[in-house]
Amino acid sequence: MISKEDFEAFVERLVKEDHREVVGVQEKGDKFVFDELKAAKDLRLDYDVTILPPKKYFMPQRETLVKYKVKDGHKAVNEITPRIILGIHPYDLEAIRQMDKVFSDTYEDKNYLKKREASVLVGVNIENVSEWCFAGSMGTSTIEEHYDLMLTDIGDKYAIEIGSEKGFELLDEADVMEASEDDISAVKKKKEGVKEKFEKKLDLPPEELPILLERSYGNTDFWKEHSEKCYSCGSCNLVCPTCYCFDVKDFNELTLDEGERIRQWDGCLLEEFAIVAGDENFRENRYQRYRHRFMRKGRYIHDRFGDIACVGCGRCGSHCVPDIADPTEIYNDLKEVTK
């Protein structure tokens, strides 16, 4: 346990004295983002959802992979900033757990994994629920592992659960005290209470998604109707905590004797995503790309890694201008029409 006052002092010390960069959830206009903390008072642990998930710290939006010089050859680049990340919601921690798997499964992606290893993940249980969030239906409104520390707001203090050695060490500098029986039951109550707060709900258990999607792949009318207003803008992909596709490009300096190879987030909703050599596009039509995302989240990743790749954060729905991306609407409608 730590009083809120002591917690702020603890964060302030981290910001000023720790050699690592301290990032946390802060206001941006009337939204929230993960960004470098300049002062402990800027931290907003009562946020609802951030624009981008914390994935950006392990897989940056644009990242240099290789630098090359015509005369000296090339060298691999991995810019690692050790970080303490404060205020990750349980659904985003679940997404990070899945990304850790994706980036280490068959090929160990050092650019992701080294950044991930250099980070301390401090979670926080959800205090305010975004109107688009349906983590309650996805079993991700709370999480019992895959964090270094987990905070729960119980009035004038935070309960701190320790999830790892890294988390334990971070607390060296904090004025913490033992939790009482009452504190423990307050945390338990909080975690149970949050499940009831979500307005958006899935009408089926997520385990049923793979089979539902398998059955509805061929329901072209359904996918065409729902994607009619799709811009193919990729916003739903780009804000998703479990989307990990990227494009690789080379950029030369105007001197032509050096340059770099970068990777940048990509998205399967974008028209050119599935174009291969010879200009063949495997998903030329809007509805095919639209369907593909739901298939990935609810079925393909499940077949490959055993996870339902939607964690219920609701970011895709909230960022879709024509409002056609909310997974609860689509999956619930699909259930309705697939009997």
Next chain:
Amino acid sequence: MSGKPKAAFFDLAGCEGDQLQIANLEEKVLDLINIVEVVSFREIMKEHSDDYDIAFIEGSVTNDHLAERLEEIRENASIVVGLGSCATIGGINSIRNSQDHEEVKHRVYGDQADLFPSWDKAKAIEDVIKVDYHVHGCPIDRDEFIHVVESLVLGKDPEIPNYPVCVECKLNENICAFERDEFCVGPVTRAGCDSCCVNEGTICWGCRGLIDNPNDDAHSDVLEEYGLSAEEVMKKFNLYFGWQQEARKDE
């Protein structure tokens, strides 16, 4: 092309703001002239030659005289690159394409209107000649111009995005204009500007033109759903898309 390719810059109907962006490359101009030989560039040098490989053309085509000049340039050059919105999509000049031409002429030239023969519609240069590459924007992005030049010199196709500005807004973690109760044409506009206008808290006006396959019908509907009148929607689309929208109808 063997040796250093020769490059020439031309301007048709436009404000020359794109060439100004190139002049503003400052110390990088030296790198530029290391890889191409600039033989004509009215804004920064007095020499001129008609012997060139790459022609960079700014401005839109608005009368017979400009069309003839453009055709001559095409004959001389092996590669033609459109520079900026006026050249690549008709640009601001094409606002007039949906208006009464006589009225437009009088508004600009008053009683002297008859002294200035001009077409009733401004055209992108690709409406008149074959264009090999486009550097979009109003004005162009200097880094993208550099990317196009180095690609051409290396014999590669430049990477010009064909996805909408929304992509860059998300990468930059911008608050969507629609969430600020504003309306923009970013969802149908070609990216490549790094969403620079929205990064500064304003909206996308569409200066890089429509992406190849925009869902503009859906976007008109969505704008109306968000409370814009049909006329306001037309205005949003006509600022930069005037020529492009008609060209797409003709396809």
